[in-house]
Amino acid sequence: MHGGDTSMPGTADLTVALRPVTEPDLAMFRRLCVEPELIGLDWAGFRDAEAPARRFAVDGYLGEDDGRLIVEVEQEGAAAGLVSYTSGRYAGRASYWEIGIVLLPPWRGRGIGWRAQALLCDYLFHHTPAQRIQAGTHPENVAEQRALEKAGFQLEGIVRASEFRAGQWRDGYLYSRLRDDPSPWAAATGG
Template identity: 80%
Template sequence: MDEAGPRLAGIAHEAGGGTIRLRPVAEPDLAMFRRFLTEPGLIGLDWAGFRDPGGPARRHAEDGYLGERDGRLIVQVEPEEAAAGLVSYQWGIYGGRAPYWEIGIALLPEWRGRGIGWRAQALLCDYLFAHTPAQRIQAGTHAENVAEQRSLEKAGFQLEGVVRACEFRAGAWRDGWLYSRLRDDPSPF
């Protein structure tokens, strides 16, 4: 064990001299979660107004954000050992018989545009396909979020289409773009 303490468990991808790791949420990460809820613009287009800053601590105490039907993992960048953001997953079902996951990502501004997002989302898909029977993983994004669209495509997702008026944001109903990756689609790794 090094002097900094034991390395947190997780799943990782190494490339270009750095490693992206997904790991469970730890108590120090809750400060970042509170920032996402209380700092306008920190999460870009996903800002939906102020939210309860105590919510993350309550949820972490309940199940560590590792629920059966939804959860979050921290996107950790190494060698810096820095929490760059989070990925989320939520269970859904089509037609009463076809389970799927919907995933999302939120990175702090200083970590965007470095290839971290697509790698984190690809890792999350590989993790969910390895540990659950879901055939499908989907992700939605904003029509104007070209960076996330490219990230999803690099992570192995395909554009399925436009979901009309699916989100109320900044005083108006807005369209979203829906992407999916199936179990049989190749991993980008």
């Protein structure tokens, strides 16, 4: 799964790809459990740093109802972070995916996030029958709001008191992308 963008200054030659988690990636996963500055606003406290290895041993993070893929910048041969997906269901048989992303600090602000999220949507729409993919973000995370919009998502609204963070309940923004929404790749390349 590859995606590039020639319209962003300074990123014309960046190619972002998604790939399955490998055992060496578990070092990054362990860090995400114990280093608050890597997560930013999504930090929810210290977690078991060995839990990622246990999960990897079960299914390599490629579960039927949830999973994670590594975001890789091909020119650098480096893991820039990860994307996640979790299944959900509205009334009846209306299944959807909820996606998320964590980029390591050196890779933020370089156009990698929107590409990775667009690639993940393409992957999920291609390999599953889901009609809807949704993502939440914080009202103060303007960079992620822009990334989601560039990845083809539309703001649906505010989800009140949806998250307990830093000692209080906080609102969130809910975005969605539907299977038949316009491709973000066409918009990014002017086509």
